[in-house]
Amino acid sequence: MSDNNGVPYEQSDLYRIRHSAAHVMAETVLEFYPEAKLAIGPPIEDGFYYDFDLGADENGKLITFSEEDLEKIEVRMKQLLKQNARFEHSSMTVDEALVFFADAPYKIELIEDLVKNEGVEEVSIYTQREFVDLCRGPHVGYTKQVKANAVKLLRSGGAYWRGDENREQLQRIYGTAWHNKAELDDYLHLLEEAKMRDHRRLGKQLELFHLSPLVGSGLPLWLPKGAILRETLENFLRTAQMERGYQPVITPHIGNLELYKTSGHYPYYKDSQYTPIEVDDEEFMLKPMNCPHHIEIYRSKPRSYRDLPVRLAEFGTVYRYEKSGELNGLTRVRGFTVDDSHLFVSPDQLEEEFIHVVELIQYVFNTMGFNDFRARLGTNDPASDKYAGAPQMWARGIAAIRQAADKLGLNYVVEEGEAAFYGPKLDFIFRDVLKREWQLGTVQVDFLLPERFGLEYVGADGEPHRPVMIHRAPFGSMERFVGILIEHFNGAFPVWLSPVQAVLIPIADRHVPFAQEVAAQLKAAGLRVEVDDGNERMNKKIRNHQLQKVPFQLVVGDNEVEAGAVALRTRDNENRGVQSVADFVAYAASLIDERSLTL
């Protein structure tokens, strides 16, 4: 999104182009809807949008943009761009502006906020032709500098004014604009590719997961192939955690409401939880988080400073009632499994342990070939009541994260208001091959829950002390992680993760027994193998397994049977020729062993 020569996006030509495109689009919309009230229209990553209040019809139903409207607007907008009007920058005093924009309630609100928050006395105005907008800029000089053939309106949809669902619902039009047509085409091509890689599409095609309305929306079913993929990931992390002193624990899916009241989760997650289950005058909740359960495990016996750090790990499934409009394949669900762990450490262990956790996350990401990621330090917003705990707790937590990050030489950005309710956190945000960002791994420092649950350990001095907690999840959630993995690899997983690693393709019926014999050998060597003994042509079988993205296809015919060998072909359409079964096993095993990302 930023220019390649390091110019910040806000100062780039593209930013001006998109901002200007947004203004001309708004100008066009006003031609068709003279009564429309303008809200805001900023450039965004890869494009721009503008929000309009079109009012309601006689039945009180909101007026919206149809697809045909969008086409009409786009055509007219391009004409206006070509007319080459000048963008003129001027200013008004606040008083002038309040009069000028008297019919534009959203602009008035913006101006009033500018006065209140920044104490401005003048506001900046941009004008092209008859269209006048309150705007900080910058813009291009003339409308022709936005190439009409490099602009496209993409979609429209509802959007709340200022993102607040209690306020007016506006109609937003998204568009994209680039330097030239070639760049636009590249971008549209990227969108097309993203669609082809969509994990919902591939999940169906590769038989990884299934969503059944009868089971419930947002509650994915893992099909056999998806389950193998997921378990392979889980086992990989289990092993890494064992090596690092984590202890597996297992906890139930529900818990007494009192547990979550003690932890403080209840008020914070109330709106996004399934309704409690009432049994014998007690209320139980589907757990929205694993921490309280793990805390009770910590509390199950007295702890000594010698025991610390205590690292409890569980692939714990949690349930959150997401709004129906928010659900999306595997990346946004109502029941998901966190690769959760809670570490109970003494204050002087905090920094070192935090570093270990970050290193584990980096190890996990590197193994997946996720090289493009950044870190974000989420802090509390002191003005918000979303966060619990004393200010000094927050300060200590943030300081600990900063120190650890500095020691690791980790670059991070600070974002206020991105913390968990109980403490600051460091999130790892991964950028996939399509340059989309996903929040995956997270590490959180928590002084609050140890307080709430009265956690203690006996120190060397024989006195009780309060431990600090670290919450962490390298994958984040198995569902989302697998969803992203599907899209990142376009379904062609590394061999070690492929649900089927090799398929035997007998050419004629008489080769089937030999194929089964070879398959047995491969299975014995730990490979996931199938034999395609159907009566289709070899070409058809190859095509089928190509579509299933099976990494290795082993063709066996008369020659191979005679030589006791296999003809190896890869999903990259590479014919590697005939090789002995032993050679193939050694080769495949080495790729699996080193978790190779390439064939």
Place this chain on the structure above:
RNA sequence: GCCGAUGUAGCUCAACUGGCAGAGCAUCCGCCUUGUAAGCGGAAGGUUAUGGGUUCGAGUCCCAUCAUCGGCUCCA
């Protein structure tokens, strides 16, 4: 949850303004016995998401519900 769109066979899609629900792939059954991305023939497969309504007649029009998709907000 709110705004909009969509919902036809397991999958991908067709059926002009209301007039006999169809194709390809997949499945099953045959034939062929095959050399690096689709061999040939046949059969079966549907309460057109669900429930109401309008109509002589509804996949098509109206209402409600559910689900999916695109947005808003939130988050793993």
